[in-house]
Amino acid sequence: MNAIPNTFRSDMNLGTEPVLRTKDLTVKFDGFAAVNNVNLTVSRGELRVIIGANGAGKSTLLDLLCGKTLPTEGEVWLRDRNITGIGEAAIARSGVGRKFQTPSVFKEMTVLENLQVASNRRTGVFANLFSWRPPRPTEVEAEVASRTGLSGVLNRRASELSHGQLQWLELAMVLSQDPQIVLLDEPAAGMTAAETDKTAQLLLDLAGSHTVLVIEHDMAFVKRICRKITVMHQGAILAEGTASEIERNQAVVEAYLGSATLSHA
Amino acid sequence: MKERTITFAAYLLFFAVVFALPLALNSFWTNRIAVYLVYAICAVGISLSWGYAGILSLGQGLFFGIGAYMIAMSLTLAVPDNNPVPQFMLLNMEPNALRDLCCVTPGSFLWEPFRYLSIGILAGIVVPCVIAAALGYVMFKRRTSGVYVSIITLALALIGQMLIINNQPLTGGFNGLADLAPLSVGGVEFDPYGKSVYYLVAAVLLIVVLLSRLVVSTRLGHVLKAVREDDSRVRYLGYNVESYKLFIYCLSAAVAGVAGLLFAVTSEFASPSLMSTSFSISMVIWAALGGRGSLLGACVGALIVNFIGSVASENAALQPVWPIVLGLMFVLVVLVMPEGIAGIAKSWVAKPRQPRSLKEVTQ
Ligand SMILES: Nc1ncnc2c1ncn2[C@@H]1O[C@H](COP(=O)(O)OP(=O)(O)O)[C@@H](O)[C@H]1O
Ligand SMILES: [Mg+2]
Numbered sequence: 259m260n261a262i263p264n265t266f267r268s269d270m271n272l273g274t275e276p277v278l279r280t281k282d283l284t285v286k287f288d289g290f291a292a293v294n295n296v297n298l299t300v301s302r303g304e305l306r307v308i309i310g311a312n313g314a315g316k317s318t319l320l321d322l323l324c325g326k327t328l329p330t331e332g333e334v335w336l337r338d339r340n341i342t343g344i345g346e347a348a349i350a351r352s353g354v355g356r357k358f359q360t361p362s363v364f365k366e367m368t369v370l371e372n373l374q375v376a377s378n379r380r381t382g383v384f385a386n387l388f389s390w391r392p393p394r395p396t397e398v399e400a401e402v403a404s405r406t407g408l409s410g411v412l413n414r415r416a417s418e419l420s421h422g423q424l425q426w427l428e429l430a431m432v433l434s435q436d437p438q439i440v441l442l443d444e445p446a447a448g449m450t451a452a453e454t455d456k457t458a459q460l461l462l463d464l465a466g467s468h469t470v471l472v473i474e475h476d477m478a479f480v481k482r483i484c485r486k487i488t489v490m491h492q493g494a495i496l497a498e499g500t501a502s503e504i505e506r507n508q509a510v511v512e513a514y515l516g517s518a519t520l521s522h523a
Numbered sequence: 524m525k526e527r528t529i530t531f532a533a534y535l536l537f538f539a540v541v542f543a544l545p546l547a548l549n550s551f552w553t554n555r556i557a558v559y560l561v562y563a564i565c566a567v568g569i570s571l572s573w574g575y576a577g578i579l580s581l582g583q584g585l586f587f588g589i590g591a592y593m594i595a596m597s598l599t600l601a602v603p604d605n606n607p608v609p610q611f612m613l614l615n616m617e618p619n620a621l622r623d624l625c626c627v628t629p630g631s632f633l634w635e636p637f638r639y640l641s642i643g644i645l646a647g648i649v650v651p652c653v654i655a656a657a658l659g660y661v662m663f664k665r666r667t668s669g670v671y672v673s674i675i676t677l678a679l680a681l682i683g684q685m686l687i688i689n690n691q692p693l694t695g696g697f698n699g700l701a702d703l704a705p706l707s708v709g710g711v712e713f714d715p716y717g718k719s720v721y722y723l724v725a726a727v728l729l730i731v732v733l734l735s736r737l738v739v740s741t742r743l744g745h746v747l748k749a750v751r752e753d754d755s756r757v758r759y760l761g762y763n764v765e766s767y768k769l770f771i772y773c774l775s776a777a778v779a780g781v782a783g784l785l786f787a788v789t790s791e792f793a794s795p796s797l798m799s800t801s802f803s804i805s806m807v808i809w810a811a812l813g814g815r816g817s818l819l820g821a822c823v824g825a826l827i828v829n830f831i832g833s834v835a836s837e838n839a840a841l842q843p844v845w846p847i848v849l850g851l852m853f854v855l856v857v858l859v860m861p862e863g864i865a866g867i868a869k870s871w872v873a874k875p876r877q878p879r880s881l882k883e884v885t886q
Contacts, residue, residue: 324759350761364752375749378742381761383770386742435760 355437574815582676590783597643655776699794820865
């Protein structure tokens with residue numbers, strides 16, 4: 259019935275097969291290029307982190323990837339499919355799962371109900387007119403709930419959750435979609451130190467079994483999950499590499515790290 | 524589990540009262556309450572689109588009116604005096620036109636199929652559905668939402684009303700269609716002032732409520748709940764939100780059409796006033812007061828508001844203030860008790876709850 263989530267797949271083929279590619283991706287708002295000529299490739303099983311100052315265009319890049327914003331120029335490819343302009347719903351169905359910067363869950367519904375809307379892979383009107391929600395979580399729902407530490411609050415209304423739990427719930431929803439690529443926009447934003455720790459651990463758990471693209475601007479957090487980093491600056495990609503390579507990159511230090519974040523890291 | 528039992532009991536009680544009521548009513552009140560039950564069907568339609576999907580249509584009167592007109596055409600032709608053509612057409616015909624539905628007035632041939640009652644009834648459901656589908660398709664494809672949907676639907680109802688008033692030779696114009704034959708199906712005649720029409724309306728209300736309840740309890744209803752809260756978020760989960768909105772909007776149009784059919788049968792007329800803005804807004808007020816998020820609440824709201832309204836209209840002192848009171852009540856409900864009467868009832872019934880324990884969740 260439900261597809262087996264990535265987490266159960268063992269035939270990993272790390273780092274070679276591209277899952278997501280952008281070609282000269284550009285979007286202009288009244289002539290201002292919020293994302294400028296971005297060529298990004300994320301490979302299967304990779305945990306990629308995008309860093310950059312506020313306003314660098316990170317969230318806008320994710321908007322372009324998930325269809326929220328249409329590019330002025332360029333294309334987005336998911337494996338061998340051009341998903342540019344096919345619409346948000348079709349992009350989601352083809353395997354792009356997104357977690358927004360501010361937690362976006364359905365607050366009037368319970369945690370389980372949120373997961374059920376997300377994990378349902380039959381999205382047509384009539385398919386859903388003739389089916390009922392089971393009262394218990396499916397295997398996939400139970401699995402993502404336990405991964406994100408929400409097993410104990412499945413029947414709680416989302417409005418009763420803490421901020422950290424909301425972030426995890428949205429992450430659980432995205433995971434339950436069984437996406438080809440998971441886009442996370444500042445998943446640790448607004449979290450306490452303990453919650454941030456847990457989130458970092460969660461992302462490390464996901465790495466390998468899932469292809470994940472994370473936006474983060476907290477260098478300390480980035481170094482904890484320490485993978486390949488892409489630095490964005492004024493809408494364009496400034497550099498790409500490991501944390502130590504990035505920190506040694508003169509352009510990056512001048513544009514971004516040199517300011518505040520490096521000293522905190 | 525307990526909540527479901529209480530909900531079930533509430534539905535049972537409501538319909539027990541509805542079905543028992545005629546035993547205690549004279550023919551005037553039997554007819555009045557039957558009309559209010561028709562209004563309750565309208566309120567269910569509003570609750571489906573507004574309460575369950577967040578689409579506030581202020582043009583439900585259009586669908587209601589069309590339902591009423593479709594069957595009223597059949598019931599007009601069923602009156603012997605209106606053969607071969609309805610009386611009002613004779614008043615509007617060209618002097619030398621043929622006295623036949625084919626060509627007595629411009630467009631009168633459109634009446635031809637309505638010689639069959641079954642077509643009148645079917646059209647009263649299908650036509651609202653088709654119009655809603657066309658309008659909904661355009662609106663929802665363009666991602667029109669919120670107050671813009673309300674304004675567009677309201678405008679369309681006004682256009683419908685104008686078309687009917689301005690095409691007197693075809694529609695009977697401002698006077699509408701009155702003096703209808705009683706509904707007669709398979710030799711059974713339904714008397715608007717008798718129990719037969721009352722029970723017909725009550726039975727249809729029961730069916731509409733049960734079917735609606737069924738629909739909103741499916742996964743589709745669940746997705747709609749999510750759409751109501753945050754429709755754009757639902758898109759990123761892979762759902763075509765437009766199709767969902769279109770479905771529920773058409774369903775609510777069909778429900779309004781059914782109510783219109785029954786209105787013409789119960790009140791023995793159809794008129795352009797059924798498509799007026801104030802009538803469409805009244806429907807929204809019934810649903811809001813009763814509780815738009817509850818099908819039963821919407822029914823109760825329609826019955827209570829109309830009952831009080833009719834009592835007030837017979838009292839010289841109350842009559843002029845009633846619309847003001849109603850308006851104020853609406854504002855109050857929207858501001859302080861968005862779940863209406865149903866919300867109040869729920870909070871009375873619900874005992875203060877302990878936080879759910881882990882055990883309860885995992886078992
Ligand atoms: N829809 C929009 N219209 C106009 N400007 C926008 C829009 N979306 C983003 N921007 C601008 O693009 C820039 C990048 O924003 P954003 O992607 O949110 O940055 P961040 O890297 O902090 O996530 C900002 O200057 C923002 O004002
Ligand atoms: Mg951002």
